[in-house]
Amino acid sequence: MSYRLRKQSISHEVRRVARKALEGGLKEMLTLDERGSDTAVHEARKHLKRVRALIRLIRPAMGDAFYKRENAALRETAQRMASIRDAHVRVQTIQKLIARSRSHRAAFDYIHEAMNARLQEVLDESGTNHWNRHVAADIEHAICRVDDWPVQELEASSLRDGLKSAFKKARRALATAQLDLTDDHLHTLRKRIKDVRYHLQLLGGDHLPQIEALTQKFRDLGDTLGDDHDLAELLTARDETPLPHSVDWANLERAIAALRTRSQRAALRLATSLLAPKPRAFADLILDHWEKWRSSP
Known part of the structure; x- marks a missing residue:
């Protein structure tokens, strides 16, 4: 239950979850040579996303100053790994195709x-700037700040407000994507869906079946939107990766367009279904289950 709020005080649990996730990210950086850069970067960024989702959950109660400070610091840390992440994802995406x-x-x-060659270039470049040491130092500083998080007054109502806010933002992102289906709008929808998914995981108690089922559906939706984003990102490599025959990229574009049309339709249908409830009703449902579990023997 490392990324779940247990039955202890909410302030204690928020700090514990944050510290555990950050320590997981730090471990990935310290064992980089053993794990390989693709796995280490993927796992470290996932740990950072969990912490950022956590502070979004408590943002309504904590205020914007706290949120903006911590979110900006964690975003900058994740950005140090972005070029390596992107290069690995492009290789993996073309392999799937x-x-x-x-x-x-x-x-x-x-x-x-070409993608493999670019990945090797990125790895060679990153090997000279010791990026993982900078990431590790950033995470260590973040761990030290957790004890100073002003979370003493957090209550269940704080989590209810945070989940309602996250769900409302996801609904807004869906409406925007439905009106204007751009890569940026789909990517924003994906991020807001992942926030709700992480919040459900935090509030899942001891694997409560009602919340577990919802969490899995949001995870599946996030994965579908993530695959679509990876396909879009692969195409962004066209300008920086010239090939002997331009028709090669044209063939790839046609193949990706067909895949994306199908996956986007499926994703929007599922998102429309999952985000149908009103934000307050959704938050009340989840928090009622969580509070009932929390008060049980």
């Missing part, structure tokens, strides 16, 4: 080779 493609294999192989 190759595995499921029945045509244009030669074109995709050319692009795969």
